Amino acid sequence: MSDLDNSKIDTSTPFNLKKSASIYLKRWFWFVLSILICLSIAYTKLRYTTPLYMASAKVMLLSDTDASSPDAIFKDLTFFADKEDAKVEDEMEVIMSRDFFIDIVKDLRLNVQHFNKGRIYESEIYKSVPININFIESDSIIDQTNFSFYITIISNKEFEYRVDEDDDPKKVSFGEKIPTSFGGFIITPSSNNLAANFGVDIRTQISSVRYIAESLKSSVYIYQENKASKIINISIEDPIIDKAKDIVNTLILKYNEETMGQKNIKSINTAKFINERVEAIAKDLVGVDDSIVRFKTGNKLTNVADEASQFLTTSMQNEQLLEQSKMQLRQLNFMGASLGDVNSYTPIPSNLGLSDPTIVTLSSKYNELLIERDRLLKSAGEKNSVVIQLDQNLKSLKENLASSIQNSKKSLGIQINSFENQASMFNSKMFSVPGQESKLRGIERKQGIKEQLYLYLLQKREEAAISLTATSPSSKVIDQAYSTGSPVSPNKKMIYIGALFLGFIIPFGFIYVSDLLDTKIHNKEDLEKEIKNITVLGEIPRIKSTLKGNEKLLVEKNDRSILSESFRIVRTNFDYVRRGRSVENYDNIVFVTSTINGEGKSFFSINTALTMANTNKKVLLIGADIRNPQIHFILTGESKPQNKTVGFTEFIVDKSVGVKDTISTYTVNDIELDILLSGKIPPNPAELLMSDRIKELFDYVSSEYDLVIVDTAPSMLVTDTLLISQYAGHTIYLTRADYTEKRILNFTKELHANKKLNGMMLVVNDVNQSNFGYGAKYGYYGDHGKKSFLKKIFK
Structure with missing residues (x-):
């Protein structure tokens, strides 16, 4: 190519x-x-x-408008206005109140934990604890205590006690006081069988209630069934299933108790007000009855004059209206007194039958916001933005309510004056009726009014008492806490x-x-990717051992090893490229060089020369790397002539030395090969290689040998190779797998682009067999050795 x-x-x-x-x-x-x-x-x-188990419960939040609500009982009194449904998210925050978890820890005594000591980890004992701990100090001190100790039950009467695990045990009798820094405690056996726990190490941990409560709060998960639903799920993960169930069920119970208490506050305040009014009206009735008895007894009156009936009827109606107005005035005075100062937050009677709708609406709204504020304080502090906003709204309502009461009082004062004037007018018209009869009728009228109001308040008092027992919780338990019994973690x-x-x-x-x-090349493919316009002759496999091992560094005659086959492929590819090129001079001289030292030039030069000589060609190997000669080291131990001691350096320096005097014939692995060693290392190699004798040398060997392999110095490190490059017909440029950096190949590209080396061809040396380009395997159709199952899979 x-x-x-x-x-x-x-x-x-x-x-x-x-x-x-x-x-x-x-x-x-x-x-x-x-x-x-x-x-x-x-x-x-x-x-x-330790595996964790999940216990989950499902509850549905109920609205205050249910039939069992106190609002339904007092509907006709309109003491309580219908309130909006509480947001599910708010109720979830209330359920997660810190106070609830503190109560759970105290009720279940979760701040006192017992553990069985195992070889690797501890397991908590929950319900089958063999001992009881009775603290001498008050709960307020124990709730803030952090302390642990170890006991080992040795009999039905005694146990071994130690504070630290490595302390010497102390024998203590059951019922004996154990002194501690927080006041001491007494350990007694429980009703369980102690014999089953003899010799078992038990660690007891007493922790702060608030710490355990915070830990519980962080481990409880609460979420809404779906966005539009009032059903919420409460779950917790714990190593003990029964403990997890108890925590969830107790949390729901505490929430229901708290909400029921909040609902009862309205009924209790209403009942209290009604009782006070009943007692006051009862006293008035007794006084009116006594006045009638005394008047009739003293004046001996038994009948009312017929002619005064019309006046009496009209007067009675007027008196009734007058009394109702006064009653409303007293109620307004009572409500005004109930408002208190601006910063007080106490419920007020929302409606006592007043005729002013503004006061009714404002009082109902005030009570609603007050309840909402008390509820939010359970989950948030007074500094919460929502609570502050409610406080401002309450103050505003209180001011409006006070203003409305004052205006109504003025209006009632005008009505009362009007009714009193009318009463005077009726009385003046009744002068014709005996004064005694008129006075009697007046007393009876008062008696009737008091009786009606008294009976009405008695009825409402009974309804208030009933509502206290009929108040329902704010949630309905759909599923009690349950667990599948399978660990979730x-x-x-x-x-x-x-x-x-x-x-x-x-x-x-x-x-x-x-x-x-990775910045290094590893095989032929990597090299071809970096340099695309220079022929790559082949790859030389990595030899795992040296001459002292099982594999040899040098090819042998009739060798079928992977090393030998790889050099045959290089030889074949070189012959193909050589035939495709037209070289006038030195066509049979091949330089072997590389970029840097250590890429295997000498190793490749010797094996290439042996491979060429194995084809019955006359081959000469020249060691032209006079700075760092390596050929003689590789040939150490091989047979060689005794009288040849001069080399390449001696030929150039000493004109009396001929070319034949420097060439020796070696027999390497039964292959005869002529070698011209580098000789002594000179002090001025670059100047030496500029000698005219270099041309004389290459002219002679080119004419005498079929092929001349020249091992030269690295091209990038020194200029030696470039000084004699004109005598090369072809140049084999060596790279080394897992050694040659890709970036220094730019120097190779530059040499080729500037034509500083003649007929450049590339070879990759020391290639790991698993990295051979295109997946090739050298040798006689590959390795015939048996392969393991894994090698067949991962080859």
Whole structure:
């Protein structure tokens, strides 16, 4: 293939899935090892992780407009206005109130925990605790205490006690006081069988109530069934199923108790006001009855004059209206007194039958906002923005209400004056009726009014008493706390899947990043991607051992090894390229060079010369790297003539030395090969290579040998090769897999572009067999050795 043909090679590099996958498949061992390690870690984690179980409950929030609500009982009094349905989100915040969780911890005694000591981890004991702990100090001190200790029950009467696990145990009898920094406690056996717990180490942890409450609050999950539903789900995860159920059920119970208490506040305040009014009206009735008895007894009156009936009827109506107006005035005075100062927040009677709708509406709204404020204080502080807004609204309502009461009082005062004037007018018309009878009728009228109001308030008092017992909670339990009995954490399936994924992704990521940061060439394909207009003759496989090992560095006669086959392919490709080129001078002289030191020029030169000589051609190998000669090291131990001691350097320096005097015939692996060694290392190699004797040397060897292989110095490090490059008919430029940097190949491109080296051809040396370009395998139809099952899969 000519250089011109190479210049026309398609530069496109389509994605090769097989090649990309092979980068990872050939490192299958690391994937297997990583996956096994991750699975082992996952197994260990699952083996020694305490499983968690979930307990869930489902409740439905009820509206205050239900029939069992106190508002329904007092509907005709309109004491309470219909309030809007509370938002589900607000009620969920109320349920998650910190005070509820503190009450749960205290009721269930969750701040005192007992654990069975195991070899790896502890397991909590919940209901089957073999001991009881009785604290001497008050609950307020214990609720803030953090303390732990260990006991080991040794008999029905004694146990061993220690504060720290490594402390020396102290024998203590059941019922004996154990002194501590917070006042001490007494341990007594429970009703359970102590014999089953003999020798078992039990650790008891006493924690702060608030700490346990905060921990519970963070572990409880509450969410709405769906956006438009009033059904909410409450769940918690805990290692003990019964404990999780008790926590959820107790939380629901506390919420219902609190909401019922809030609803009863309105009924209690209303009943209190009615009782006060009943007592006052009862006293008035007793006084009116006594006045009638005394009046009739003293005046001996039994009948009313017929002629005064009309006046009496009209007067009675007027008196009734007058009394109602006065009654409303007293009620307004009472409501005005109930308002208190601006910063007080106490409920007021929402409606006592007043005729002013503005006062009725404002009082009802005031009570509604007051209840809402009390409810929000359970879940938020006084500094909460919503509470502050409610406080402002309450103050505004209170001011409006006070203003309305004052205006109504003025209006009632005018009405009362009018009714009193009318009463005076009726009385003046009744002068014809005996004064005693008129006075009696007046007393009876008052008696009737008081009786009607008294009976009405008695009825409402009974209804208020009934409502206190009929108040329903704000939620209905649809499903009590339940658990499936299967652990929800740790999720074994997901952990194993995660371990598999992690075990795969770690080596994958490492290999991917390594490949991404890789700046070296690895095979023929990599080299062709970097340099597209220079022929690549082939690849030389990596030799795993040296001459001391099982594989040899030098090819042998009739050799079928991978090394030998690779050099045969290079030889064949070189002959093909050589025939396609027209070289006038030095067509049989081949320079071997590279970019930097250590890329295997001497190794390649010797094996190429042996491969060429194995075809019965007369071949000469010249060691022209006079700075760092390596050929004689590779030939150490091979048979060689005894009298040839001069080399390339001596020929150039000493004109008396002829070319024949420097050439020796070696027998390497039964192959005869002429070699001209480099000789002594001179102090001025560059100047030496500019000698006229160089041309004399190459003219002679070119005419005497079929092929001359010249091992030269690295082209980028020194100028030696370029000084004698005009004597090369062809140049084999060597690169080394996993060694040659891609960036320094720019120097190779520059040499070729500037034609500083004649007939450049490339070879990749030291290629890992798994990286051979196009997946090639050298040798006699590849390796006939038996392959393992894994090698067949991942080849």
